[in-house]
Amino acid sequence: MEPAIVLVRPQLGQNIGMVARAMANFGLSDLRLVAPRDGWPNPEAGPPAAGADHVLKAARVFASVSEALADCRIVFATAHAQRDLRKPVLSPRAAMAEVRASGVKAGLLFGPERSGLATHDMLTAQGIVTIPAVPGFASLNLAQAVVVLAYEWRLSTPGALDELPRSPERIPATQAELDGLLAQLFAELDAAGYFFPPHRAPATRRTLAGLFAAARFTSEEVRTLRGVFRALSGRRARRPQDATG
Amino acid sequence: MEPAIVLVRPQLGQNIGMVARAMANFGLSDLRLVAPRDGWPNPEAGPPAAGADHVLKAARVFASVSEALADCRIVFATAHAQRDLRKPVLSPRAAMAEVRASGVKAGLLFGPERSGLATHDMLTAQGIVTIPAVPGFASLNLAQAVVVLAYEWRLSTPGALDELPRSPERIPATQAELDGLLAQLFAELDAAGYFFPPHRAPATRRTLAGLFAAARFTSEEVRTLRGVFRALSGRRARRPQDATG
Secondary structure (H helix, E strand, O other), rough: OEEEEEEOOOOOOOHHHHHHHHHOOOOOOOOEEEEOOOOOOOOOHHHOOOOOOHHHHHOOEOOOHHHHHOOOEEEEEOOOOOOOOOHHHHHHHHHHHHHHHHOOOEEEEOOOOOOEEEEHHHHHOOOEEEOOOOOOOOOOOOOHHHHHHHHHHOOOOOHHHHHHOOOOOOOOHHHHHHHHHHHHHHHHHOOOOOOOHHHHHHHHHHHHHHHHHHHHOOOHHHHHHHHHHHHHHHHHHHOOOOOOO | OOOEEEEEEEOOHHHHHHHHHHHHOOEEEEEEEEOOOOOOOOOHHHHHOOHHHHHHHOOOOEOOHHHHOOOOOOOEEEOOOOOOOOEEEEEEHHHHHHHHOOOOEEEEOOOOOOOOOHHHHHOOOOEEEEEEEOOOOOOOOOHHHHHHHHHHHHHOOOHHHHOOOOOOOOOOHHHHHHHHHHHHHHHHHOOOOOOOOOHHHHHHHHHHHHHHHHHOHHHHHHHHHHHHHHHHHHHHHHHOOOOOO
């Protein structure tokens, strides 16, 4: 069951809009506002929502944190500093895993932009979710804090990563194809007088063979390279004959 | 080595500021701007950076993607749709793990707000990082896309999660303490005539014992509850004697 995103006394309509967009990006739609400073609806939330109008339209306003959480069976408060609350501290990933595993309605509390959640807002929370930011610069923008939790919620969705586009198959060329490429290259380089002095030719050939093996070209790429080498040596061939050719 | 965040033709100074804040939140500081639309420096970036001035001040401007990536040995392009590029597609987590494991300088490309990266911007990238958003609403705000990658970079930092405040120790009460609580409660409930009819008393006692066992109270909480029960039964005792008492 998807958790509710509960913004406690949010100040800027723009942030509410960005929260809505982030929620829609990651499959969340239950937005609850506790005493938004500038009232609701707030026209400033529209543009930054960037099309997440269904989230804004379904948003519900409550007078208190208790009312906003009335139907929630798990409550986590997002805070970057743990005050003297003596509550478990969870990473975003651990918290979303717990919500996912519970199968029940959860509420995720986010505080106002300037100050974060007040201690009295967190009293009934079962745990404090702390985003692992850098100590000393740990205050995230409200919408960005929501992004992190929404992203972890999405990652906890079975199969979410399976919906990523598949990496194209990259089937390495066969050894025969690689050998053919090397044979052509060595012949053309030999004609161009590249292997000089002759006693170093075996080592140079080994270096080139290693280089083309490491690159793990596909069959198609091997054919492309053979055309490239042919064109290069053709260009050379149109010049006056080389003394070593 | 920390990856460079490379914003390609960013449009809004405000977004650059939010990117800087998110970078500082998660320990990144190498911000590169390719042909920012409104020039650089841009005063609109200041307020949303919320104190990440060191990131803004150190930001470097480049005329082309190639110049911005000149010292990078790994390049990943962030895109929510994989065009016909035939490149590996990675999750943010997999990409940051690869950068972390490589130990070399990486560049992470992010496209302009409206259109995302152009195909020609991605040609030299080794892979495409795709944030696992919901298909159909997969376009993230620029700064929010940076948040996700910066957060995963931070998570890949050895020990980052160890810096979270520790959960307070919650040592469950001893069995003797629980038994003492139950004995007191049963005695006071017995005096109050709660166990009626008498033949159901054993089942009721089992229910209560199970309830207090499941809550896993600490020693301190058990002492608090004994005081609470004492106060409640004291209040009852001040009333006229109960017929069943």
